[in-house]
Amino acid sequence: MAQHQVNYASSAGLPIALTSVDKLVNWGRSNSLWPLTYGLACCAIEMMASGASRYDFDRMGTIFRASPRQADVMILAGTLSKKHAEFARRLYDQMTEPKWVISMGSCANTGGMFNTYATVQGVDRIIPVDIYLPGCAPRPETLQYAMMMLQKKIRKESADMKKNTKQDLTNQTGKRARLI
């Protein structure tokens, strides 16, 4: 955090650390990421294991919260069915800013093996995603790594959330996708 180490001897022994507002705010944000307890399918088992004593998310300042009002990370762990998409979006909307989303596992990323009428083909169709975590199901270490990557991402962001652009994967040209 401290960008400029102050020589205490020369500055009358004052414990001063200089930094920027962005860095200070992001230091706070990134080190207490509270995800929502929101399991959709088998990935949720790995997510629960990550939170439990063996893998221990608490030591990273990551504490699962049972209410979207208190959470700032949404881990979409599992297959999102079309019937449930509405409620997943509602939970996302209920979370207070700043908020981030991790799409955990193949099903959440692309629909995975459920290439059917009843499954949302990638949660990024309804919710902007920050981290895509591959795997079927990803191991708890992988989820921890995703959380660390999210922390890394947050540390690079601006403290003003309006300046941070959310995921936008629509084509730059706006043209229909061309296949090769």
Next chain:
Amino acid sequence: MRKYVPKNNVQGKAYYTDRFWVSPRVPRTEVKDAHFSNVIDALGDLAKEHYVEIGQLVVHIDAATNFEVMTILKEVCGYKQCSEQSAVDYLAKDGNFELFWQLLNYDEAKRVRVVTRLEQGMAIESIVPLFKSANFAEREMFDMFGIKVNNHPFLKRILMPDDWEGHPLLKTYPLFGDEKASWYEVDKIFGKEYRDIIGPENRDPGKVDIEDTKRFARIGYEVPFGTEYSEEEQEIEYSETALVNYNKKASKTLDERK
């Protein structure tokens, strides 16, 4: 010579079929078991056809008599549990549905399958007064096939959302869903005007879009992340390692002789 068959869609559909393939059938035997004979006697004329398949009695009945048959099987023959109830779509083949009920007798350790045929658009009588387990099974049958059930206490969709269109287990229903199904979550959350912004579903796991510079990079035509796609060719530079110089022409020229 073998007949030519177009192979441009070989992954989509099978282009080779065995003409001599005969699908194996489950052997059917006459009813010899004493208990099953009693069941047939109790049903009397209600049982149109009956045989034993893998130690299990199969009884064909009229669709209109299903409640009567179930009552006899439960009250007289001791079949206290309805473990399974659903339908099979034979609309293309025979123009009707096959409905079946799977019943279990604890005391005799015997199972009976009651089978009937139901025309499309016709309704079946509910057996919920006899078997409580039929409640959800009949709702699922209504959800998946659109078969209505008379006198059901609460007949509504059970798996699909209430505002879903179509019945997914019908053979005419596409696997990836019809148009309404493919836009369901977008329409519901954002509204129809967002269809253009969000775009259609990607149902092809191997799809590569060369104009999408956020997801894909094209070797030889690289552009920075998120910028516009360009046809301008970029020269490929190879690294020079301690062992091999990839920039040097590797091929040997045989003409150079000393």
